[in-house]
Amino acid sequence: MAGRSSQERDGLERQNAALIAVFERAGFDHIAPDIIQPADIFLERSGEDIRARTFVFTDPGGAEMCLRPDLTVPACRYHLSHVEDPSAERRYCYLGPAFRFPDELLSPQEFTQAGLEWFGAGEPVAAEARVLKLTISALEAAGLTRYRVTFGDLGLFSALLDDTEMPARWRQRLRHHFWRPHAFRDLLQSFSAGGGARQSSISPLVSRVAEADALAVVEAEISARSLPLVGGREPREIADRLADKAADRRERPLDPAKADQLNAYLAIAGEASGIDSRFQSIGGSERFAGARNYYARRLFEMEELGLNPRRFHFAAGFGRELEYYTGFTFQIEADVDGGAVTVAGGGRYDNLLSDMGAPSPVPAVGCAIHTDRLRAVLL
Amino acid sequence: MSILTFAMPSKGRLMEAASELLGRAGLGIDRLGAERGYRGQLRGIEDVEVAFLSASEIAQNLRDGKADLGITGQDLLEEKIPPDEGSVMLLLRLAFGGADVVVAVPECWLDVASMADLDDIAESFYERHGRRLRVATKYRNLTRRFFAARGVTGYRIVESLGATEGAPAAGIAEVIVDITTTGSTLAANHLKVLDDGVILRSSAVLAVRTAGREDPRVQRLAAALAAPV
Numbered sequence: 001m002a003g004r005s006s007q008e009r010d011g012l013e014r015q016n017a018a019l020i021a022v023f024e025r026a027g028f029d030h031i032a033p034d035i036i037q038p039a040d041i042f043l044e045r046s047g048e049d050i051r052a053r054t055f056v057f058t059d060p061g062g063a064e065m066c067l068r069p070d071l072t073v074p075a076c077r078y079h080l081s082h083v084e085d086p087s088a089e090r091r092y093c094y095l096g097p098a099f100r101f102p103d104e105l106l107s108p109q110e111f112t113q114a115g116l117e118w119f120g121a122g123e124p125v126a127a128e129a130r131v132l133k134l135t136i137s138a139l140e141a142a143g144l145t146r147y148r149v150t151f152g153d154l155g156l157f158s159a160l161l162d163d164t165e166m167p168a169r170w171r172q173r174l175r176h177h178f179w180r181p182h183a184f185r186d187l188l189q190s191f192s193a194g195g196g197a198r199q200s201s202i203s204p205l206v207s208r209v210a211e212a213d214a215l216a217v218v219e220a221e222i223s224a225r226s227l228p229l230v231g232g233r234e235p236r237e238i239a240d241r242l243a244d245k246a247a248d249r250r251e252r253p254l255d256p257a258k259a260d261q262l263n264a265y266l267a268i269a270g271e272a273s274g275i276d277s278r279f280q281s282i283g284g285s286e287r288f289a290g291a292r293n294y295y296a297r298r299l300f301e302m303e304e305l306g307l308n309p310r311r312f313h314f315a316a317g318f319g320r321e322l323e324y325y326t327g328f329t330f331q332i333e334a335d336v337d338g339g340a341v342t343v344a345g346g347g348r349y350d351n352l353l354s355d356m357g358a359p360s361p362v363p364a365v366g367c368a369i370h371t372d373r374l375r376a377v378l379l
Numbered sequence: 380m381s382i383l384t385f386a387m388p389s390k391g392r393l394m395e396a397a398s399e400l401l402g403r404a405g406l407g408i409d410r411l412g413a414e415r416g417y418r419g420q421l422r423g424i425e426d427v428e429v430a431f432l433s434a435s436e437i438a439q440n441l442r443d444g445k446a447d448l449g450i451t452g453q454d455l456l457e458e459k460i461p462p463d464e465g466s467v468m469l470l471l472r473l474a475f476g477g478a479d480v481v482v483a484v485p486e487c488w489l490d491v492a493s494m495a496d497l498d499d500i501a502e503s504f505y506e507r508h509g510r511r512l513r514v515a516t517k518y519r520n521l522t523r524r525f526f527a528a529r530g531v532t533g534y535r536i537v538e539s540l541g542a543t544e545g546a547p548a549a550g551i552a553e554v555i556v557d558i559t560t561t562g563s564t565l566a567a568n569h570l571k572v573l574d575d576g577v578i579l580r581s582s583a584v585l586a587v588r589t590a591g592r593e594d595p596r597v598q599r600l601a602a603a604l605a606a607p608v
Contacts (some may be wrong), residue, residue, distance in 0.1 A: 043535055044511050051535060052523055176502050180530040183498075200492035201574050222487055228569055229554040231485035232508060241490035241499075288400075 012112065012375050016095055017141045019114045019369060022092035022138040028116050031092050033074030039064040041073055072349075072366060075117045076356050086358035095290045095371075108372060114138070115346075115368035119353065125294060126213060128328045128348060128364045129301035135332065135344050136307065136368040141376050144334055144343070149311070151272065151330040151347075152318030155179070156279070159291035160265055163284045164258050166191065167251055169244055174262075181266075181317065188262060191254040202242075210246035214239035272312035274299035275297055284329035298328065316371055319347065326350045328365070334377040339379055344369040380489075382428050383538065383596050386440050386449030389417065389431035393583050396475040397450050397604065404603030422432075422470055424596050425568075427469055441467045441586055448587040450604070454480050454558055456586050458518050467588045470600050476583030478560045482523060482576035485547050486569040493574050494529045504553075515539040515546035516556035525556075525578045544568040559575035 010356065023028050024030055033246040043051045043064075055067040068074050071094050080086055093116040102109050105179070121127035132149070139147065170191055209217050218239040222229070229235070245340065261282060268278045270314055298311045319329035329347035333340035346367030353362040387408075388394040398408060407422045408429055419429035430446060438453040438459035444466075453469065462466050483492050491497060498514075512534040516522050519536055526534065537552045544564050545550040553578040556578065559565055565572065585604055587597055 052531075070574070097592065118539075173499070177530075183495075183530045202489065202492040205489055218489055221489055227485075227487040228548065228549045229487050230569065231488055231489060233553075238490045238506065241496075244489065277389060 009051060011379075012371065015375055015378065016112060016114055018141045018143075019138040020093060020095045020370065023114075023116050023134060024140050025128060026091075026134055027094035028091045028118075031075065031078055031094055032066070032096060032377070033071060033078045033288060034093060035068055035097065036065055037068045037074055037077070039066040039293065041065060041077065042069060042095045052192050055099050055101070069100050070098050071096065071115055072117060072352070072368065073356070075115075075366075076353055076364075079117075079119055080353070080357055086353055087120050087360060089122065091118045092116060111189045111373075112371045112373050113368050117364060117366035119179060119362055121363055123367065124348070124363055124365075126301050126325075127363070128298055129305055129307070131346060131365045131367050132302065132330055133305040133307055135330075135346060135369065138369065139332060139344060139374065141321065142374060143147050144374065146335040147314065147343070148333045148335065148340060150313045150318055150333070152296055152315055152317055153291070153328055154319060154325060155327040156267065156288070156291045157316065158289040160262065160282065160284045162287045164262065165246070166254050166258070170251075178357050185263070188254070188259045192256045194249075194253040202245075206242060206245045206249070209239075209242040210249065214243040214246070218242065243321050265314065269313070269315040269317070272314040273309040276313045276379055324349045324352055329366075334374070341373055342370070342373045342378060382426050383448070383479050383591070383594065384428050384430055385421065385444045385445035386432050386437045386451075387419075387429045387602065388450060389436045390435070391434070393434060393450060393476050394431075395450070397473075398585070400606055401600075403563065403606065406600070406603055416542070417601060421606060424599055426595055427600075430525065434607050437551050438467075438586070444588065446588075447591050447594075448585065450583055450585055452476055452478075453582055453584045454518065454521070454581040456584060457579060458521050460522075461520070461547075465585055466589055468592065469584050470587045470592060470597070471585040471605060473583040473585060473604055475548070476581075477513035478558045478581050479556050479570045479577050480518060480556065480580065480581055481565075481570075482525070482554065483544075483559075483570040483572050484554050484567050486490040486571050488571075491573070494526075494531060494576065496529040497573065498533070501531060506534065509534045513537045514554045514556060515543050515552035516557075517543065518556050521578055522556045 020030065038054050042054060050069060054069045057065055059065050074094055075094060079090060083090060089310060096112065097115045099110050099111055116131065116333065118127050118131060152233045158175065161174060173187060174184065179189050205221070215236060216233045222235060267280050268275065270278065302309050319325055325346035325347040327350070330340055331347065332344040334343045345365060348365045350361050350363050353364060354360060385453065387397060395472055395538045402407065405423045410420045412418060417431045419431065421427040421429055432440060434451050435455050437446065437449040438456045440446040441449050442460050450473070453472070456469065476584065482494070483558065491500065501512040514522060514534050515537045517539055519538065522536060537546070539546055543555050543557040545568060547570065548568060555570065558581065562572065585601055590596055
């Protein structure tokens with residue numbers, strides 16, 4: 001349909017006024033980040049998959065611009081340009097259009113997003129519970145009654161990984177692959193099968209590096225074959241990776257019981273308030289215990305705010321597609337006949353502001369509501 | 380019977396090989412109009428009009444319904460037509476125009492053998508170099524699909540419309556996705572194909588609008604083109 005009728009527009013605007021009023025009443029500053037944004041921040045941050053869905057164009061000066069594909073990054077840019085000290089606490093809310101090339105029948109290419117972002121909050125657990133509470137309150141104010149809340153917690157996984165004995169570089173690679181269940185399982189498998197066992201076209205070179213100084217081997221090879229140094233990577237970087245590969249071969253394989261433990265954790269799913277016994281059965285040590293404690297405090301905060309976590313669902317693997325989150329993640333699905341429609345999501349993303357130029361990491365929690373989907377559900 | 384539009388490459392190896400096969404089956408082509416006209420008529424089958432187009436336009440013409448069947452490269456067909464698009468189908472792989480679409484990196488990247496290595500590098504590239512790893516290609520869609528299927532996300536595509544193999548040396552990109560027959564152009568540019576970096580083993584293909592695949596004229600052309608070169 002090419003546009004909305006006056007009735008459709010009015011219905012959406014009334015609903016969205018109810019959403020944003022909840023955020024404003026809670027003391028969130030209602031800002032209007034730019035619709036047109038420099039493309040680089042999105043593209044450098046998100047990579048090609050988001051780029052494929054972003055409307056990108058070139059301004060007359062040759063700079064790449066885009067229509068914002070979501071409002072979190074624009075809100076971060078707003079914060080960085082308006083506040084002298086980016087670590088200062090600020091609470092923002094917004095309501096406005098975002099644009100994406102559609103990837104499924106359900107998703108329109110322009111849609112209105114309502115949301116909030118809370119930067120620099122002093123008490124992290126309280127901020128997480130409060131953001132969830134506000135999201136639910138806003139949805140209820142708009143008329144949603146039947147919904148399901150699911151959350152995940154990357155902090156628990158990260159802590160369990162830190163408690164698991166293995167070389168730091170393996171841990172780093174596993175953390176990076178958390179987002180891709182298949183690659184994660186393969187990698188974990190290769191660590192417990194004995195690192196670097198697989199033969200490849202560079203295996204002979206790895207063998208040579210294992211016997212000598214990596215940088216000397218790389219420089220000799222480059223000069224013997226007269227290879228031009230293109231591609232922006234220095235011999236040092238190349239040598240370091242080869243040395244890591246050689247070290248992987250010598251490394252004691254990961255204890256299969258430890259690999260099982262990580263997989264067992266990732267399979268945990270169930271009612272959110274009764275899940276700690278499952279965490280306990282996993283084991284782990286000090287850091288995992290700390291993360292369990294943090295989880296319990298968050299549940300307590302939720303209850304303090306009048307939420308009932310017994311109605312919420314926890315899934316350890318939840319959030320594996322949402323790459324910029326760093327801790328608590330949540331999603332709210334509206335119950336509809338024959339299924340569920342995701343109408344809101346959010347979580348903690350402590351690295352985004354520093355990735356965008358803040359001098360040090362700034363705690364950040366936020367949510368976004370897909371108002372057009374919500375409207376469709378409520379009609 | 381309505382006229383069937385048969386799109387053929389206007390020049391090059393694909394055009395020559397296809398014309399020869401059709402000629403052997405008694406299906407010569409008369410180019411209409413001026414000496415090298417862009418329209419032609421097929422001898423031997425009634426109501427077929429030949430449209431000579433650049434190979435890259437043929438897939439688009441099929442998708443838009445401006446052509447009913449056509450000869451083009453499988454690489455171009457898969458690049459221009461999404462896999463879930465049902466309106467055009469590959470009817471026949473032909474015995475010519477073979478080439479591979481590959482992922483290639485600089486030879487001096489001695490530590491990189493596989494897509495997993497590339498993923499590893501892509502992930503830390505931003506931290507080390509302040510920007511994303513860049514992939515130069517004219518195959519934007521094939522690249523995205525292949526990289527996504529292997530979980531590689533931390534890169535960006537730089538559109539390249541010619542001499543893609545020169546992109547790393549020119550500092551426009553670090554990695555390329557390009558088509559190669561013998562690999563000699565890659566080698567001359569000090570690039571190597573990743574162990575698991577073959578995206579597509581392409582050849583010339585006969586593609587057809589799905590709705591018209593049972594048309595006897597289509598069947599006859601397919602039979603003529605199925606012969607060995």
